[in-house]
Amino acid sequence: MYSLRKWSTRHARAMDLTYRVTANLFHVFDPLWKRMIASRLEKPFTACESWAKGVLFDCQMCGQCVLSVTGMTCPTNCPKSLRNGPCGGVRANGHCEVKPELRCVWVEAWSGARSMKKTALFQIPLPAREYDLEGRSAWLGLAAANIAGRDADNTNDVPS
């Protein structure tokens, strides 16, 4: 599992391309997402998402995926649950302060972000993680936010 996770970071650029293509096509399926959210299908869909991201990224289902800005490395694996880059305790060999046998998740993330050429995104301070979203589907969450955003835009477009 760990080797696959490292493979994902090494191939962060290809992963990112896939992500961007999918993200652009995401809204096409809005009616489908709309039907899925808060329905019986939500649970099996979340299980699929959990399996797929689990295999590729060792995903911990925090419910607010930031893989696209963290070099395709899941930061939820950081023993200190950091969301904004490595702490000051990284060992000289690039390993974790808390688990010396583990390579620092953020050192990996930074090399992934560099290969993605997305270092600017890596620089944006992320807000605190919302723990009530843990175990929920990040994809459906994103779809819901997109739909809500578009609905709001449409309402604004209506001339008064």
Added chain:
Amino acid sequence: MMRQGIDGIFNDYPILPGFSSGGRLERVLRSGRFAVTSELNPPDSADPEDTFNRALVLSSVCDAINATDASGANCHMSSIGICALLTRAGYSPVLQISCRDRNRIAIQGDVLGAAAMGVHNILCLTGDGVQTGDQPGAKPVFDLDSVSLLQIIRSMRDEGKFNSGRKITSPPNIFLGAAANPFAPPYDWRPLRLAKKIDAGAQFVQTQYCYDIPMLERYMTVVRDLGLDKKCFIIVGVGPMASARTASWIRNNVPGVHIPDQVIDRLKGAENQKAEGKQICIELIQQIRQIPGIHGVHVMAYRQEEYVTEIIADSGVLKNRIIDQLAAARFNALETQTTRYKSA
């Protein structure tokens, strides 16, 4: 409003336009002076005198005293408790908040409480992991990290809002700080981490122990190229090592401390290792003073607070600036008292 004794003499100034706090540290830094801060090793005791005595030896040379928050995950008197004592006695503390032991609900409450007591400076830290401390079985919290903590306190101050969006009727006037470690991998990202912390609200940073001047210079070159030294005050951490053995122990056991071999060799070769450690620290301060873009030093003298005054005096960084005459007088008075007590 209750005000008594010497409270207010050192610690409270009107907030000038463009300033965030009414504290001395911010005034000294913004006036372009080279600032000196130090940390108080918190006592394992419930006696306030233990805190006051330690503060007294530091305050004659320090613009602010850091109250550490269970550093190295070892349990001591809490930083908020120390700040309560220090502000009551008219000192200017830096409240350190680590994300390891408390969640966002507790921390935001502490920020309001600290500001109400007269704390003007807060240093936002992620915190060392619990495994380094004396109670490795403790549950690590890490609800926030240093960056999200900065964001939350900044919005409490500037927008008058809790993280939830709920309104704060009287926002805390806080000069916001963070930590930086130029001496840990990934080295090429460290200046960018500083940039990220500045974006999140850091107005000053205090760095990890610096024993490697060339490495600091490389870091500062990038920092200056990015213009970060103009957006944030950079205070570099230094400290005397009591012996070569202590230095090796710290290098191997304290996360994020980088001590080059030559420093340890120099200590080893010295006849009086303690004096040599002090001398190394003085030389480091003088070298750091010469690097453009650095605004102060932060002296961390673990269990050697009594040397801080000498180190700062001998380094000459204060020039003729007299930090705290009254504190110096009080210190002398205490010395006399202690001597009397000892001889009795």
